[in-house]
Amino acid sequence: MIKGVMFDFSGTLLRVESTEEWLGAVLAAAGGAPGPEDFTDQVRRLTEYGALPGGASPLRIPEHLETLWRDRDLTAHQHRAAYTALTREAGLTDPDLVRFLYDRHMTPAAWRPYPDTAPTLRELRRRGVRVAVVSNIGWDLRPLFRAHGLDELIDAYVLSFELGTKKPDPAIFRAGCDGLGLPPAEVLMVGDDREADGGARVLGCRVHFVDHLPVDRRPAGLEPVLDLLG
Structure with a gap:
């Protein structure tokens, strides 16, 4: 029994929310947003690299991130490091935006x-x-x-x-x-x-x-x- x-x-x-919602919420909170075409491209690249924790898995893991990705759930540091690295690989390199995106996924609203x-x-x-x-x-x-x-x-x-x-x-x-x-x-x-x-x-x-x-x-x-x- x-x-x-x-x-x-x-x-x-x-x-978790969709990648579009995730990125849109962070950009709106920051007081700015790219044009529609740029936003769509950013969503596509973030999805491809699996940068949203709890979202779609990466289509591929860059070789230099394979170990970090495999062990990402073992410590808080490795989890943040893995997903922020994937965000940067997706082409979003502004350090504040990278940090805000990671922090957003831990909020109840996400x-x-x-x-x-x-x-x-x-x-x-x-x-x-x-x-x-x-x-x-x-x-x-x-x-x-x-x-x-x-x-x-x-x-x-x-x-x-x-x-x-x-x-x-x-x-x-x-x-x-x-x-x-x-x-x-x-x-x-x-x-x-x-x-x-x-x-x-x-x-x-x-x-x-x-x-x-x-x-x-x-x-x-x-x-x-x-x-x-x-």
């Missing part, structure tokens, strides 16, 4: 919960099912969850940059189960990445995958979780 659920963060419970995130978490709480967020991430998600009214529904956070290891390492799922106070056989892992989130199977956890879609295209992706509790 499932008594606890570990959820991935990005693409599972919440989704993220939207999926429509069924809060209802699902509330129902789990009502049933007495413990919940953890297990994420490969380089920054603290707790303020974001508080801002969206979700923190009170989370029993434990297991974040790669705090633990020094990342999914699919079984150690991070073990930490999640320990945070829930449950054996792996009683814990369900829910995520959108078959490789990373699927690593929980090694411990004996059940795993359920959702699609990493825009918020308006996935209104009820988490509903099957309740059916899996048994």
Whole structure:
């Protein structure tokens, strides 16, 4: 019987804004914006290089950034360094703009919960099912969850940059189960990445995958979780 659920963060419970929204918000806050053609080109290049954390993956990683990219979720410094480097590779080199873009993605305004995130978490709480967020991430998600009214529904956070290891390492799922106070056989892992989130199977956890879609295209992706509790 499932008594606890570990959820991935990005693409599972919440989704980051689009690259257009991300860049547009930062430029508007700075009091300026390029012409339409330049803006479209900047969005295209930022998307190509995967510069938005939580957004599309890079089409390719420059050779000199391969190690930094691979280890980006292990520390806060490496996470910032990796994504700001990709922003510069995309051709946006103004240091203030690069910094503002990275900082923007950590704000509550940059993220939207999926429509069924809060209802699902509330129902789990009502049933007495413990919940953890297990994420490969380089920054603290707790303020974001508080801002969206979700923190009170989370029993434990297991974040790669705090633990020094990342999914699919079984150690991070073990930490999640320990945070829930449950054996792996009683814990369900829910995520959108078959490789990373699927690593929980090694411990004996059940795993359920959702699609990493825009918020308006996935209104009820988490509903099957309740059916899996048994």
